[in-house]
Amino acid sequence: MAKKTATLTLNIDDETKCMDLPIYSGTVGPDVIDVGSLLSEGLFTYDPGFMATSACRSSITYIDGGKGTLMHRGYPIEQLAQKSSFVELCYLLLFGELPDGQQYTHFESRIRNHTMVHDQINNFFKGFRRDAHPMSILCGVVGGLAAFYHDHMDITVKEDREISAIRLIAKMPTIAAMSYKYNIGQPFNYPRNDLSYSENFLYMMFSNPCEEYKLNPVCAKAMDRIFMLHADHEQNASTSTVRMAGSTGANPFACISAGIAALWGPAHGGANEAVLKMLDEIGDASEENIQHFIDRAKDKNDPYRLMGFGHRVYSSFDPRARVMKETCDEVLTELGMADEPQLKIAKRLEQIALEDDYFIERKLYPNVDFYSGIILKAMGIPTNMFTVIFAVSRTVGWISHWHEMLSDSYKLGRPRQLYVGSSQRDYRSKK
Numbered sequence: 001m002a003k004k005t006a007t008l009t010l011n012i013d014d015e016t017k018c019m020d021l022p023i024y025s026g027t028v029g030p031d032v033i034d035v036g037s038l039l040s041e042g043l044f045t046y047d048p049g050f051m052a053t054s055a056c057r058s059s060i061t062y063i064d065g066g067k068g069t070l071m072h073r074g075y076p077i078e079q080l081a082q083k084s085s086f087v088e089l090c091y092l093l094l095f096g097e098l099p100d101g102q103q104y105t106h107f108e109s110r111i112r113n114h115t116m117v118h119d120q121i122n123n124f125f126k127g128f129r130r131d132a133h134p135m136s137i138l139c140g141v142v143g144g145l146a147a148f149y150h151d152h153m154d155i156t157v158k159e160d161r162e163i164s165a166i167r168l169i170a171k172m173p174t175i176a177a178m179s180y181k182y183n184i185g186q187p188f189n190y191p192r193n194d195l196s197y198s199e200n201f202l203y204m205m206f207s208n209p210c211e212e213y214k215l216n217p218v219c220a221k222a223m224d225r226i227f228m229l230h231a232d233h234e235q236n237a238s239t240s241t242v243r244m245a246g247s248t249g250a251n252p253f254a255c256i257s258a259g260i261a262a263l264w265g266p267a268h269g270g271a272n273e274a275v276l277k278m279l280d281e282i283g284d285a286s287e288e289n290i291q292h293f294i295d296r297a298k299d300k301n302d303p304y305r306l307m308g309f310g311h312r313v314y315s316s317f318d319p320r321a322r323v324m325k326e327t328c329d330e331v332l333t334e335l336g337m338a339d340e341p342q343l344k345i346a347k348r349l350e351q352i353a354l355e356d357d358y359f360i361e362r363k364l365y366p367n368v369d370f371y372s373g374i375i376l377k378a379m380g381i382p383t384n385m386f387t388v389i390f391a392v393s394r395t396v397g398w399i400s401h402w403h404e405m406l407s408d409s410y411k412l413g414r415p416r417q418l419y420v421g422s423s424q425r426d427y428r429s430k431k
């Protein structure tokens with residue numbers, strides 16, 4: 001596979017050694033150097049946060065953070081968000097190509113026919129406190145799904161992997177909506193298979209037995225777009241977690257549950273919830289007040305950060321944030337909320353930050369989560385459900401990476417460490 005090599009000269013303890021390391025080229029993007037043979041010299045590389053490490057090869061998603069490019073299977077996210085749908089994107093991510101008419105109909109009907117969860121799952125919910133964070137419910141219930149599908153969980157069989165993927169994509173909105181209904185003490189809604197994926201999710205969230213729920217097409221479209229914009233993002237923390245768990249041979253439901261747990265943190269999927277909390281905390285849209293929070297974010301002695309700003313990979317702009325901002329304007333206009341103070345604060349924060357040297361020098365731009373929370377809130381979705389919605393969308397990305405890994409040759413994920421603890425010492429009791 002490697003056509004090029006890099007020569008590494010090691011100068012250790014006055015001994016010089018040269019090693020030829022293979023270089024691999026991807027379709028686009030930077031080359032990677034295979035450092036595996038360093039092990040034969042008793043050396044490991046050191047790269048906390050995996051800033052310069054490719055842990056796998058993948059053909060699902062490509063990001064060029066410098067140019068603000070995000071492509072799924074070669075298609076730019078902007079085009080997909082404008083012209084495709086979440087279900088079509090799921091097919092693309094899972095199988096590598098856009099579906100033709102027949103493939104789409106077959107795939108969509110498979111998803112529709114797996115939306116319901118086993119009735120015994122309802123009992124899981126009763127074990128949670130009413131005020132449990134829906135992410136904790138999601139982690140538990142998704143992991144628990146493994147108990148229901150012993151028949152099709154052979155991870156070495158492609159058809160079993162596919163049916164697990166379909167089950168997960170189809171059931172995530174149902175479990176997500178159930179976790180919300182449980183929180184607010186309303187009865188669960190069964191999925192309605194006459195509705196589209198996104199409509200069905202909104203229906204299960206907001207319908208109740210006492211009154212008819214009227215679906216708003218602008219909100220349903222926005223929901224679909226939010227699902228699309230979060231569907232995959234190559235080797236981010238939660239996807240890497242899913243791959244790591246998958247590399248042990250764990251079942252798909254356990255792996256996705258691990259991904260959900262990793263997504264929960266505020267530096268990752270928890271950021272959309274954190275943005276809304278930040279906007280609430282800022283509260284007043286006056287210039288002095290907004291400047292006060294900008295100053296706090298810039299202060300080295302204050303751990304405060306502007307949530308929804310910055311990204312490990314994007315250094316020019318987050319292409320998802322642009323589409324999200326457009327969608328935000330559409331939804332708030334449709335709902336007659338264009339003058340919402342939170343939207344005003346968000347826009348002003350963005351403007352100040354984009355003109356401020358601190359943010360310019362550090363290449364800190366609004367990320368996908370900066371506007372998504374405002375849209376979700378306007379649609380009536382409570383803050384603690386934001387990361388749950390991210391997890392619903394990202395499930396297809398996680399399961400596509402898991403499926404890709406298992407379809408290729410792979411190794412058990414097992415990083416090494418730089419040990420900085422005590423050297424060997426003899427036991428002497430201190431009691």
Ligand code: CMC
Pocket residue numbers: 233236266267268269271297298304305306307308309310311312313362364367368369
């Ligand atoms: N507000 C203020 N300063 C910031 C921010 C921020 N949001 N983000 C980074 N910085 C500063 C940071 O203090 C550091 O400054 P200095 O060089 O003077 O020490 C510099 O920028 C680099 O920061 P870093 O923490 O080394 O960068 P990172 O790549 O490790 O962090 C990040 C990326 C996303 C964790 C971080 O930007 C952050 O905490 N942002 C807020 C949380 C957020 O919005 N996360 C959602 C990410 S998008 C959704 C997803 O893909 O999961």
